């Protein structure tokens with residue numbers, strides 16, 4: 722499943738660390754970049770490379786919200802629903818997204834453009850409410866600001 726190029730990148734990562742297992746999370750990230758999400762075949766290949774049981778690799782992947790265990794849309798919107806964001810109306814942000822996209826947390830729009838998720842603290846509490854869309858942060862969100870952001874995503 723994983724290409725030779727990805728396997729070589731993972732091998733290079735492993736050589737950076739005294740303990741190969743330290744490279745497991747970035748290796749999963751690379752596998753996800755190639756496969757789009759951590760499908761069973763990608764997990765299996767990573768497990769083989771690290772000589773670990775598949776379920777152990779899956780357990781690691783399952784802990785991190787940025788490692789996707791099912792297919793996601795082009796844009797993955799992760800809305801922080803932790804305490805600071807909760808105090809700054811993240812519920813309004815979530816409700817606005819659910820209404821606009823017609824999906825709930827953990828779901829993907831039928832055109833595969835957007836996946837919506839709730840997430841724990843994104844460590845940007847001072848600019849709550851916060852969402853991460855793919856690898857970028859969007860802070861001090863309002864429904865209007867969010868509309869402008871989504872409108873710009875083609």
Ligand code: FES
Pocket residue numbers: 801802803804805806807841842843844845846847849851
């Ligand atoms: S609680 Fe939302 S960023 Fe920390």
